Amino acid sequence: MPNINELEVGQEIGSEVFHFTRDSLVRYAGASGDFNPIHYRDDVAKSVGLPGVLAHGMLTMGVSIAPVLRWVGDPAKVVDYGVRFTKPVLVPTTGYAELKVSAKIGQIDEEGSRVRLEIKTEFEGNTVLGKAQAWVQF
Amino acid sequence: MVNPLIEGKRYPRTASFLVGREKLREFATATMLPEAFSDEAAAKANGQAALVAPPTFPVVIQEQSLKLVLADPEAQLDLSRVVHGDQRFVYVRPIVAGDELTSELVVASVKSIGGNHMVTFNTEIFDVEDRLVCTAISTLVVRGHDA
Numbered sequence: 001m002p003n004i005n006e007l008e009v010g011q012e013i014g015s016e017v018f019h020f021t022r023d024s025l026v027r028y029a030g031a032s033g034d035f036n037p038i039h040y041r042d043d044v045a046k047s048v049g050l051p052g053v054l055a056h057g058m059l060t061m062g063v064s065i066a067p068v069l070r071w072v073g074d075p076a077k078v079v080d081y082g083v084r085f086t087k088p089v090l091v092p093t094t095g096y097a098e099l100k101v102s103a104k105i106g107q108i109d110e111e112g113s114r115v116r117l118e119i120k121t122e123f124e125g126n127t128v129l130g131k132a133q134a135w136v137q138f
Numbered sequence: 139m140v141n142p143l144i145e146g147k148r149y150p151r152t153a154s155f156l157v158g159r160e161k162l163r164e165f166a167t168a169t170m171l172p173e174a175f176s177d178e179a180a181a182k183a184n185g186q187a188a189l190v191a192p193p194t195f196p197v198v199i200q201e202q203s204l205k206l207v208l209a210d211p212e213a214q215l216d217l218s219r220v221v222h223g224d225q226r227f228v229y230v231r232p233i234v235a236g237d238e239l240t241s242e243l244v245v246a247s248v249k250s251i252g253g254n255h256m257v258t259f260n261t262e263i264f265d266v267e268d269r270l271v272c273t274a275i276s277t278l279v280v281r282g283h284d285a
Contacts, residue, residue, distance in 0.1 A: 085224060
């Protein structure tokens with residue numbers, strides 16, 4: 001675990017790249033219990049006016065905490081995590097969608113011994129999560 | 139569509155969900171987390187009683203409560219027109235393997251914005267001693283038929 005007294009606002013704490021395939025979506029559907037067919041069936045996605053099969057927002061949220069977890073070393077230290085889903089992640093039938101996740105320190109609350117991380121998740125050059133932030137308890 | 143009159147409605151407590159270690163590992167793998175977060179010995183070395191759930195795992199419990207809303211004829215919530223607007227998890231304590239959890243969902247708000255509805259659910263998750271473990275806050279955007 002990093003030392004809270006040695007941190008600076010704006011400091012980058014890590015980044016990571018993820019590839020979402022159709023297999024990733026099926027695996028996430030099974031693990032989470034979210035079997036909405038817009039996440040694995042092109043015909044259903046198109047019938048409700050979507051451009052194609054989308055990744056579960058919760059899969060994007062789930063992977064986006066990875067740099068914070070690597071940095072802090074213990075998932076129990078993440079006491080608050082929230083995101084807004086601002087853009088869909090389209091996952092092609094073959095190949096993959098590439099997501100780039102990075103995180104930096106947004107706020108240091110020395111009294112409460114907590115740090116707020118700001119998370120950025122990009123797909124095809126756009127951020128797909130808004131107000132993505134996590135509080136880590138030190 | 140969603141019926142705006144369900145604002146404030148509280149749904150019954152869900153049946154107990156036993157958090158299994160292998161379920162946590164399956165979830166960690168599906169969300170592409172480093173293998174260290176599926177390692178029980180590493181969790182214990184961090185002072186935890188058992189393997190700790192990934193931060194977004196409570197969505198699985200939230201889903202149990204959401205099923206009650208989807209099955210409620212009064213709510214008229216059409217899942218095929220729903221997209222996820224936002225999501226937040228606020229923890230009182232970590233979830234670990236072996237926890238038996240229940241949840242209770244309340245419809246915090248239903249707003250109408252430009253032909254769409256935005257419905258926010260607060261789902262409180264409790265342990266076997268009825269102590270609050272985590273609150274999951276979720277906003278769904280229900281697209282209108284013109285949207």
